[in-house]
Amino acid sequence: MESSRPPTIRTRQEDMPIWNSIKRLLRIENLRDSDEQARITRIQRTYDEDHQQTPATLTLPEYLNLLSGVPLPSTQQKTEFAEFVSAAHSWYKHLPANSPGRPFYFFLDKYAGCDRVLQSNGTAVFADRREKGFHYSDIPTAEYRSRFGYLAYNCSAGTSVFVAEWPLVYSRDKVPVPAVPGDDGKMYGLPRDILEVGETQLTAIIHPGSSARLVCRRLTEWPEELGGRTTLEKIAARCREMDDPAQRSTGVGVYIEDQLLENLVAPERQRQKREIIRSIDRVCELIRAGRT
Secondary structure, eight states: OOOOOOOOOOOOGGGSHHHHHHHHHHHHHHHHHHHHHHHHHHHHHHHHHHHHOOOOBOOHHHHHHHTTTOOOOOHHHHHHHHHHHHTSSOHHHHSOSSTTOEEEEEEEOTTTTEEEEEOTTSOEEEEEOOSOOSSTTOOOHHHHHHHHTTEEEEOOOSOOOOOSSSSEEOOSTTOSSOEEEOTTSOEEEOOHHHHHHHEEEEOGGGSGGGOSHHHHTTOOOOOGGGTHHHHHHHHHHHHHHHHSHHHHTTTOOTTSOOHHHHHHHHHHHHHHHHHHHHHHHHHHHHHHHHHO
16 A cells, blocks of 8 residues: 655745745845936936036136136146146047147136035035046146146047046036136136137147057148158058058057157157147236236
């Protein structure tokens, strides 16, 4: 006589305690993902609204009044600032290789080197940057002021990067309209006189990384005072050499700097840096004249 066994009860997977726990965890994670997406969307919207607004424009007297007590930069600070701007972003990717390039505006900013901290309600305050920021060009305020004084610049080329968190901090050097912050935390457009004297055109060559074949082979012209067509042909010949498969196998990449190309393009980079300093000099002369 066969022994009787208790009936086997097959529990549905969804009724098992472990499965119920997994489902609860998945629901929690989905809620977290949804909340995170909503948070990021709100931050992006706040950034867009603040970034794209058209600020009121200061008159020259108003701008000079804002700068009351702000010292003019020294010769060394001007030189260091030109070096800083040349590598502040990946200009070899963002700027045209050929003239006229893109406009850069140089000016003085009472809050240069500070973070503009944007709250979730859209209001902003200013704070010294006590440590290096998210972007490699966001150096501490004390170091910035020591090296560059109150110099600042604007160029809308490229993209802005920021950490999606409150309070929101993003770079002011890429706002669509060149502007400076007032004591009330709002941004104000620069006077036309400052924009006119502080403007200069820069190309991809301003960046130290421009001595790479992917940048140099885009060149179709070269300043006559720096060799003109002769130099351009030397640059093109070197790029052809670097395009050779045998050269590529030695590790010559499209964005790897080449010393021979560097020797050819460096004089133009130095010329553009001198143009930056001339723009700063013109702005300082205008401010100095307005203070007398």
